[in-house]
Amino acid sequence: MSHISVLLHETIEGLLANRHTGIYVDATFGRGGHSRLLLSQLDDNSHVYAFDKDPQALAVAAELEQEDPRFHIIHASFADLKQELISRGIEKVDGVMADLGVSSPQLDQAERGFSFMHNGPLDMRMDNSKGQTAREWLLEIEEEALANVIYQYGEERYSRRIAKAIKLAGDIETTAQLAEIVKVAHPKWEKHKHPATRAFQAIRIAINKELDDIENFLPQAVEMLKPQARLAVISFHSLEDRLIKQFIQKESTLPEDHGWGLPQQQVDTRRLKKVARVKASDEEVKQNPRSRSAWLRVAEGLK
Structure with a gap:
């Protein structure tokens, strides 16, 4: 697109x-x-x-x-x-x-790792020439801090369950893997919205400050x-x-x-x-x- x-x-x-x-x-x-x-x-x-x-x-x-x-x-x-x-x-x-926000090419190119709609390496950096990828960041961040990020930046009410599942999964290499982990951990999906929408938004906001x-x-x-x-x-x-x-x-x-x-x-x-x-x-x-x-x-x- x-x-x-x-x-x-x-x-x-x-x-x-x-x-x-x-x-x-x-x-x-x-x-x-x-x-x-x-x-x-x-x-x-x-x-x-x-x-x-x-x-x-x-x-x-x-x-x-x-x-x-x-x-x-x-x-x-x-x-x-x-x-x-x-x-x-x-x-x-x-x-x-x-x-503000993410441009369509960033979302639509799988290799940029922004979207659960296109499987690619878990990156999410707007400037992909420097800084931590989402994969590296998720390995480093503590579970409680991750839950807080998902709650504050994603306005996700099930942030603690999702953060726990992400940390239990260990090294997450792709956007599809992360989306599936969140999907399984999420007890109540919003109509017309992928269950990973809020978590992906939160992680992207945190990665890019x-x-x-x-x-x-x-x-x-x-x-x-x-x-x-x-x-x-x-x-x-x-x-x-x-x-x-x-x-x-x-x-x-x-x-x-x-x-x-x-x-x-x-x-x-x-x-x-x-x-x-x-x-x-x-x-x-x-x-x-x-x-x-x-x-x-x-x-x-x-x-």
Whole structure:
């Protein structure tokens, strides 16, 4: 299955807000759908800086860099956004977008080891040039810690049973083996959902430090925004969306006044205002079922 960019037009419209010039950041290049549409809307003086850790995504980005001099790829996590941009002489940008989660090619290529739908080596690393594989990580982690990961990152109520079964199994080499272990250990399957869905999500998030990266990325993105510049972020599960929602809420709300009735000047620390929250249309979900759980949140820089 080729990669179909989710909420493609809604994201670019929300990011640009009818502007057609400036410096923009695609924090998650993937296969470049959002970057390409963004470039098509920008004038010749504009620039798009994209981030990715995945070697296959970087190869696609290198081709786009050759085609379009306005495009620049950075081999780094978006958790290093501010440092990477400042090192290139960029202090403020006109917009930042991010499409979180795993791309379709990562899920669909068995050798990447992300999916229980395609049997392959148990890897799950987004940057498969470094770091522990899921196989190595599962051998090393203690049962209780694994149960906590599956519960917190997978929101899996049977996390303890599943963690016990995984640790009893010892060295698990393939995605099919892991999926079968979880399936056998799982006492109650959700309708229309593979019993290993939540456990696979949890292990992938832990391996790639996905939530930590988002927590590091969001404040940096806001720091880099010019006034009226936009932040547009697509999430695919409740853990991601909750982080983004709470961050935007905090950054767009006046702090509580604890002056106990004494006259004082309240300091306005708000850095964002909420612009939109968009779900994939029925038509998009029909064309691309993976967009079903996607939410786009857009906010605008104030300072």
